[in-house]
Amino acid sequence: MAAVDRSRTEISVLSDRVTDVGSVDFPGYYFDEDNIWDLDKFKKNLKVSITSLDQETMVFEISGIDASIANAFRRILIAEIPTLAFEFVYIINNTSIIQDEVLSHRIGLVPISADPDMFKWFQHPLPGQEATHTDYDTVVFSLNKKCEFNKNAATDEKDPKRLYVNSEVYSGDLIWKPQGRQEERFADNPIRVVNPDIVVAKLRPGQEIDLEAHAILGIGQDHAKFSPVATASYRLLPTIHILSPIEGEDAVKFQKCFPKGVIELEEGPDGKKQARVADVRKDTVSRECLRHPEFADKVQLGRVRDHYLFSVESTGIMKPDVLFIKSIAVLKSKCLAVKSSLQNISSD
Amino acid sequence: MNQPERYELIELMGLPKVTYELDSKSPNAAVVTLEKEDHTLANMLANQLLSDERVLFAGYKVPHPLNHNFILRVQTVEDCSPKQVIVDAAKSLITHLEEIKVNFMREWELKMISVEGVEMEFS
Numbered sequence: 001m002a003a004v005d006r007s008r009t010e011i012s013v014l015s016d017r018v019t020d021v022g023s024v025d026f027p028g029y030y031f032d033e034d035n036i037w038d039l040d041k042f043k044k045n046l047k048v049s050i051t052s053l054d055q056e057t058m059v060f061e062i063s064g065i066d067a068s069i070a071n072a073f074r075r076i077l078i079a080e081i082p083t084l085a086f087e088f089v090y091i092i093n094n095t096s097i098i099q100d101e102v103l104s105h106r107i108g109l110v111p112i113s114a115d116p117d118m119f120k121w122f123q124h125p126l127p128g129q130e131a132t133h134t135d136y137d138t139v140v141f142s143l144n145k146k147c148e149f150n151k152n153a154a155t156d157e158k159d160p161k162r163l164y165v166n167s168e169v170y171s172g173d174l175i176w177k178p179q180g181r182q183e184e185r186f187a188d189n190p191i192r193v194v195n196p197d198i199v200v201a202k203l204r205p206g207q208e209i210d211l212e213a214h215a216i217l218g219i220g221q222d223h224a225k226f227s228p229v230a231t232a233s234y235r236l237l238p239t240i241h242i243l244s245p246i247e248g249e250d251a252v253k254f255q256k257c258f259p260k261g262v263i264e265l266e267e268g269p270d271g272k273k274q275a276r277v278a279d280v281r282k283d284t285v286s287r288e289c290l291r292h293p294e295f296a297d298k299v300q301l302g303r304v305r306d307h308y309l310f311s312v313e314s315t316g317i318m319k320p321d322v323l324f325i326k327s328i329a330v331l332k333s334k335c336l337a338v339k340s341s342l343q344n345i346s347s348d
Numbered sequence: 349m350n351q352p353e354r355y356e357l358i359e360l361m362g363l364p365k366v367t368y369e370l371d372s373k374s375p376n377a378a379v380v381t382l383e384k385e386d387h388t389l390a391n392m393l394a395n396q397l398l399s400d401e402r403v404l405f406a407g408y409k410v411p412h413p414l415n416h417n418f419i420l421r422v423q424t425v426e427d428c429s430p431k432q433v434i435v436d437a438a439k440s441l442i443t444h445l446e447e448i449k450v451n452f453m454r455e456w457e458l459k460m461i462s463v464e465g466v467e468m469e470f471s
Contacts, residue, residue, distance in 0.1 A: 027401040037399035039443060048451040050459045060455070062448065068395040069444060075388045124355050222354045321456055328449045332442055334389045338382065339438035341366035342431055 010239055010302040015290035023067070023305065045306075050321075056313060058320035061237070063307040070234055070308045076327040077232035079220035083317050084112045084119065084139060086225070088214040096169075096207045103201060107143075107213050108225045110171045111194040111315045114139060114215075118185065122216040135180025139191055139215040142177050145169045147203035160202075167203055172196025174213065194316035228323055230313040236303035238283040242275060244298050251275040254299075257289035258282075281309065357416055360384055368431060377405070377423035378430035386410065390418040396437040396444075402428045 006012070007020040025035050045064030052059045062070065089104035096103070122137040147166045160167045171193045178186070201209060220227030240262070246254045251273045255263040261282045268274035285303065289295045312320040363383045371377035382389065390408040397406035405423040422430040 026398045034401065035399070036401050037396070037440060039440075042444065043447060046447055046451055048448065048455050050452075050455045053456075053459055053463075060452075065444070065448070066392075066395050068391040069441075069448075072388045072392050075386075080388070124353070219358065221357055324452065325449065328445050328452075331388075331392075332445050334385065335392075335438045335441045335445070337365055338389070338393070339435055339442070341364075342368065342380075342435050342438075345366065345368045345431065 006239075006241075006300075006302065009306075010304055011236065013285055013287060013301040013303065015287060051309075053321060055319060056316060058310075058312045058314075058324070060310050060312075060324075061308065062310065063237075063304070065306060065308070067306075070310075072331055073310070073324070073327050074232050074234055076330050077229050077312060077323055078227055080330050081228050081323060081326050082116045082121075082217045082219050083226050083228045084114045084116060084215045084217055085223070086110065086112070086141070086213045087122075087216045087218065090212045090214070091210075092212070093208055093210040096201050096203050096209055098201045103209070103211075106200050107174070107211075108223075110174065110198055110200070111317050112139065112191065112215055113194045113317060114186075114191040115189070116217060116318075119217050133214065135182050137216060138179070139182070140177045140179055141174040141193075141213045141215065142211070143169070143174050143200075143213065144210045145173055145203065146208040147205050149205050160204075164203075164205055168199055169201040169203060169209055170196060171198035171200055173200070177212075228315055228317050229320075230315050232310075232312050234308045234310045236305065237307035237309055238280045238285050239300075239302040239304060240277045240280055240283065241300040241302070242277065242298065243300055246275040246295065246298055247272040250294055253292070254289060254295060257292070257295075258286075259284055352414075358384060370430075371421065371423070374423055376426060376428070376430065377421065380420045380422070380430075380434060381417055382420065383417045385418060386416065387418070390420060392441055393420060393434070393437055396441050397422060397433060400433055400437065402433055 008024060011021055012019045024030070027035050029035065042064065047063045048060065050058065050060040086104075086108045089107055091100050091104070094100055094103060098106075119139075120134075120137045122133070125131045145166045147164055150163055150165050153163050157163045174193055176191045178191075182191075203209070218226035240258075245268065247268055247270075251265055254275045255265060257263075259282050261279050262277070264276050264278035265273045266276050285301065287301065289299055290301065312323060314320045314323060318326075360383055365383055367381040367383075369379050369381075371379050387410065390410070394406050394408050397403045402424050403422060404425060405421065408418050408420045410418045420434070422433060424430050424433050
């Protein structure tokens with residue numbers, strides 16, 4: 001069985017190169033096909049399926065969309081979904097060995113569990129003007145920790161956690177101070193840091209940290225601390241086409257060329273072990289099998305051009321499924337802005 | 349300090365969102381500049397424009413990575429204006445996104461039902 005030409009639907013992964021990368025499904029590429037974008041055709045080809053979903057991570061698949069849209073989702077998830085993060089840190093007293101600016105930076109990166117939809121954008125003041133914060137655009141946290149000797153510690157104690165009191169400052173020590181009507185607005189879901197166990201600083205007796213941190217809305221494009229995702233990535237669905245049967249010892253060797261669970265061995269018609277593709281999603285496309293001459297003409301590797309396996313890992317600020325819905329909304333608002341702006345331009 | 353303000357990435361600062369100019373070099377062509385946008389929107393628009401049979405050319409460039417704008421150039425067939433084609437492309441993209449959202453929500457609801465079903469079995 002010869003290698004089938006799948007260049008329209010798949011990217012070919014060869015031992016030394018990747019071919020058929022560009023899309024060819026647009027008008028004018030083939031003289032006998034129109035390939036015009038059609039809503040009904042798009043609806044028919046579009047498929048979305050959620051593989052796994054929990055509080056932090058989501059793995060889902062989309063097929064039937066263009067790479068530019070898949071990439072737009074990824075970029076939006078990373079850089080353009082608004083979240084709250086500490087932007088202003090007012091240090092009242094810091095006698096720890098961590099410099100003020102380093103401490104401020106560390107606090108800035110602590111994720112905050114607060115619904116961004118409940119807040120307005122903070123208006124940055126123009127040069128020479130005073131900043132005006134309100135309870136609708138700013139969240140205030142305070143941190144006050146002083147390290148002292150533990151009077152009850154054993155004389156031969158070596159562990160700093162037992163020897164001293166408050167030897168470590170954690171993100172959980174940042175206490176929310178409700179302003180204005182925030183207490184009633186967030187009565188059901190008080191604002192807090194996502195993870196209370198992040199070490200912010202270490203102290204020794206006599207050292208103290210006393211500060212106030214103000215959080216505002218922002219986007220990841222401005223600073224990574226505003227990004228709601230730890231990772232947001234996609235990959236194309238791998239394909240493994242076995243062109244002629246791989247049997248016996250070759251089948252065992254072939255199975256070892258792939259990660260566990262990709263290739264399964266089953267009994268062939270003549271009683272020999274035969275290789276069969278079990279789960280392509282587990283494949284990392286390492287191309288290991290193409291290094292062996294015995295498999296050179298027996299296998300064809302590739303990736304489906306319009307089938308995307310997305311993986312979204314949230315920082316815990318919002319659930320990953322909510323993030324994806326928000327990314328759609330952000331993209332829609334961008335397209336609407338283009339549409340309305342152009343429609344308002346009279347000249348042509 | 350020489351560093352530009354971070355909010356300049358997002359805020360229009362009095363600039364128009366879209367600037368539309370007809371291209372003098374070729375017929376039925378236009379150059380559109382979009383402020384405070386990047387590859388995210390540009391690539392989507394350019395690819396959507398290419399799937400329209402009325403479009404002869406569609407491409408974009410980001411003139412400089414520190415200036416947050418991109419230039420989109422579109423050339424169309426005679427009986428159609430570039431502006432209309434871009435508006436149609438934006439509409440198509442909105443439809444695209446609506447459809448993805450509907451499909452995703454349907455899948456999400458099914459996932460929730462299956463998860464709740466498992467919990468109900470164990471309880």
